[in-house]
Amino acid sequence: MNVLNVEQRQAYDADGFVVVRGLLDPTEDLDPVLVEYAGVLERLARELYEAGQIASTYEELPFGLRLSQIYLETRRVFSGQFDCTLSMVSVNANEPIWVGAEVFRVLRHQRILDVLEDLIGPEIYSNPVQHVRIKPPEKYLPHVYRDERSGRIAGFGVGATPWHQDNGVVLPVADETEMTTVWVAVTDATVENGCLEVIRGSHRDGLLTHCASDGLGLSIPDPLLSLDRVVTCPMKRGDVLFMHRCTCHSSLPNHSEDVRISYDLRYNPVGQPTGREIFPGFTARSRANPASELRDPEAWKRTWDETRLRLTGAELPLHHRWNSDDPVCA
Ligand SMILES: O=C(O)CCC(=O)C(=O)O
Numbered sequence: 376m377n378v379l380n381v382e383q384r385q386a387y388d389a390d391g392f393v394v395v396r397g398l399l400d401p402t403e404d405l406d407p408v409l410v411e412y413a414g415v416l417e418r419l420a421r422e423l424y425e426a427g428q429i430a431s432t433y434e435e436l437p438f439g440l441r442l443s444q445i446y447l448e449t450r451r452v453f454s455g456q457f458d459c460t461l462s463m464v465s466v467n468a469n470e471p472i473w474v475g476a477e478v479f480r481v482l483r484h485q486r487i488l489d490v491l492e493d494l495i496g497p498e499i500y501s502n503p504v505q506h507v508r509i510k511p512p513e514k515y516l517p518h519v520y521r522d523e524r525s526g527r528i529a530g531f532g533v534g535a536t537p538w539h540q541d542n543g544v545v546l547p548v549a550d551e552t553e554m555t556t557v558w559v560a561v562t563d564a565t566v567e568n569g570c571l572e573v574i575r576g577s578h579r580d581g582l583l584t585h586c587a588s589d590g591l592g593l594s595i596p597d598p599l600l601s602l603d604r605v606v607t608c609p610m611k612r613g614d615v616l617f618m619h620r621c622t623c624h625s626s627l628p629n630h631s632e633d634v635r636i637s638y639d640l641r642y643n644p645v646g647q648p649t650g651r652e653i654f655p656g657f658t659a660r661s662r663a664n665p666a667s668e669l670r671d672p673e674a675w676k677r678t679w680d681e682t683r684l685r686l687t688g689a690e691l692p693l694h695h696r697w698n699s700d701d702p703v704c705a
């Protein structure tokens with residue numbers, strides 16, 4: 376079945392990415408996850424209020440302002456409460472994670488899997504390198520460390536994302552894996568609120584050197600990038616971007632008044648290494664063996680609960696291959 380038309384397929388092959396407009400229905404497919412996250416925020420606000428850490432639960436505020444107010448007032452960032460993954464640094468028994476049924480429904484969305492079937496074939500594995508990114512307006516994050524040289528807010532997935540390739544954030548065992556990134560706009564993503572930027576054709580340059588910095592995570596230094604081929608990708612809610620694992624990309628800071636929400640998900644053919652084997656993935660589609668598909672959101676949640684238990688207190692292996700010894704990182 377071909378879901379992508381000829382132009383879209385050619386764009387993906389030539390540019391290393393394609394945006395499929397309106398692939399998901401905002402009301403039917405995306406509002407339900409926002410309802411789940413509103414529940415997560417409600418519980419968080421009540422906990423913090425009862426602990427005396429905020430002056431009000433702010434239930435009268437809309438989601439974005441409520442979250443931002445809580446970040447500002449507590450001088451903390453609670454991205455882990457919403458994210459659909461565990462920490463890659465250290466896991467504890469009470470570590471927050473949100474792997475709700477509606478998130479699972481997005482991961483298994485048949486229209487996303489249809490496009491992936493065009494790109495990587497009918498045996499599709501949901502790679503556990505997956506995030507929801509709820510980026511607050513930067514003006515609510517004055518307490519978060521800002522790198523002086525780049526001006527960027529560090530860490531937590533709440534600031535602008537530096538230039539990188541997703542192949543660079545997995546272990547070398549997955550270098551030959553046909554991993555595809557799926558970036559879902561849950562709210563409109565604009566230049567003002569921090570949409571994605573990609574470098575056209577960069578997937579053909581292979582894996583580039585990434586530099587690791589404590590605060591800012593992994594990034595490809597500017598001299599290695601073809602910055603004259605940057606494409607800025609504003610997207611509407613429900614638009615979905617599909618990207619090759621070697622396509623260089625970054626995102627802009629959020630200078631708007633509201634949160635920018637997106638999923639970045641990854642998929643690869645069943646049987647190929649995910650590059651993050653300590654976390655659980657699942658078969659999202661199999662034409663050869665439909666019974667192997669995971670369809671139960673509770674069973675999915677259990678895989679993460681079991682992983683948290685297994686990794687609690689364990690020494691986690693480094694989740695990437697980079698140090699900053701390369702002179703290009705100086
Ligand atoms: O949304 C972002 O800021 C970055 C997303 C990203 O790096 C990805 O989709 O792989």
Ligand SMILES: [Fe+2]
Pocket residue numbers: 539540541624
């Ligand atoms: Fe990425």
